[in-house]
Amino acid sequence: MIDVPVLISGAGPVGLTLALALSRLGVRSVLLNDRKETTRHPKLDVVNCRSMEIFRQLGLAERIRAAGNPLTANQYSAMAASASGPFYTVMADRHLIYQPVQQAQAIIRACRDGSLPLESMQRIAQMHLEPVLMAEVEADPNIELRMGWRLYGFEQGSTGVVAMAHEVDNGEAQQFFAQYLIGCDGPNSRVRNFLNIDYDGTRDLVGELFIIHLRSDEIAGLFPGNQPYWHTWLTRPGFAGLLVSPDASRNDYVLHRPFAPRPGESLESVIDAALGVKLNYQIVQSGPWRPQFLVARSFGRQRVFIAGDATHQFMPTGGLGMNTGVAEAHNLAWKLAACLAGWGGPKLLESYEAERLPVARRNRDHVKKCAAATFEAQMHSTDALLLDGPAGESARRAIGAEFERKVSRLYESLGIEIGYRYHGSPVIEADHASEPAYDEIRYTPTTWSGARLPSAFRDDGTAVFDQLPMDRFTLLAFNADADDYAPLQAAADECRVPLAVLPLHERHLAALYERRFVLVRPDQHVCWRGDSLPMDCHSLFNRLRGAR
DSSP: OEEEEEEEEOOSHHHHHHHHHHHHTTOOEEEEESSSSOOSSOOOOEEOHHHHHHHHHTTOHHHHHHHSSOTTSOOOEEEESSTTSOEEEEEOSSSGGGSOHHHHHHHHHHOOSSOSOSSOOEEOOHHHHHHHHHHHHHTOTTEEEEETEEEEEEEEOSSOEEEEEEETTTOOEEEEEEEEEEEOOOTTOHHHHHTTOOEESOTTSSOOEEEEEEEOSSGGGGSGGGOOOSEEEEEETTEEEEEEOSOTTSOEEEEEESSOOOTTOOHHHHHHHHHSSOOOOEEEEEEEEOOOEEEESOSEETTEEEOGGGTEEEOSTTSOHHHHHHHHHHHHHHHHHHHHHTOOOHHHHHHHHHHHHHHHHHHHHHHHHHHHHHHHHHHOOOGGGGOOHHHHHHHHHHHHHHHHHHHGGGTOOHHHHHOOBOTTOTTSOOOOSOOOOOOSSSOOOOOOTTBBOOOOBOTTSOBGGGGSOTTSEEEEEESOOHHHHHHHHHHHHHTTOOEEEEEEOOHHHHHHHOSSEEEEOTTSBEEEEESSOOSOHHHHHHHHTTOO
């Protein structure tokens, strides 16, 4: 029997991220995966800004960017009759999200009001993201990776979990004793099924869609500067779909269509209709798929938890599938590490579900609205779209404006990506101030307890986030001496909670962070704030570590 602190089932992006986050916190893990290699298909096409902040904390942001879309390439979204035109609109300059990474990062560095993330999003296909994470895992002595191994059962006890796994090819069996088991094993999660946890939501809400993965060196030439747009939404009488370019420097494309080829249609005829011109290409894969809007009713029990697609299945409208899972791994990792280190109390791991399940539901509702917006925008196709002259121009302007009004929510929702808050968490001190706006689209920077700390830069250009250690809480202290926060430091020491102090003096940070003292968790979320210390600092830390 192999003894390991954490056993992780599933080595997709979320399982890999969890293992790496645990390792950064000094925790060993064994990572099991049915497949023997990383995926060969694009799957996701974006790592959003919050996930990039998390990967920055893990020291991986630059490696991911190097493997993805060039930093100078556009991130545009367009609507057109076909990839060769006519184009009704191109969303380019209206929001940070559409800017090339290089330009977006310059805008972020110039921002002083906390309204932007620390990192812009990154276009990258999952088949290029996974190898980056996998290489990091393979080089990490804290992680034992077993590709081609499948979990087939487990039993929980008061001190840990006995899990059984076998090698897929030869059936060799192995028992593991882990203090915690985490299922990152996808929509058909064995871990979730063993726990008898069902999904909440309506299955097959939009029915069956169709996807084609193709490769072509010629499609890029249809776009200005040979840079294919990130998303090109296609609509004209008799045709609707979406052409995705996960990476402008590579020749992979994904074509989505609302239904499979009809009788008399071939895959080639569907692609030709989408492109609007006959080009050379290679079809890599095609098939139907059923998008879902589901969230698990629970995120785990006792010493077994689930994350990623095991907890939720979202239609990719809004790009919140893997990105929600990365935030789940980020939330769970430090809590597991705290409990393994002995200072995390019994309510700390319970708070994982209390915090992340409402966010998953909020994200699902947002994705539903995004899906409805795309369907509605593509419904207004008329013959006038293809006319020459003023009538055609007017029709194209009208549908382009409708597209921007409705579909922009897929891309411009910083409120969803970085504005989520952990309402009512048992390990966050309740904030008695009125809650600021909590909008899906617009992000309101705030240090209201439970919110992600707004990202900002110090006078010397250092990012505040880069001064927040991921293995401890951080007290932001404005114009304070050590004596001013000594009781808080003493209480942390008594409760064995690791605490760093970051003295700050910048006026713009004092205004942004709203209170003289702001306590930030390892996952960059605010858990308490005040202009003076609480009356009972010891009681505060017992709440924050889940001991009461």
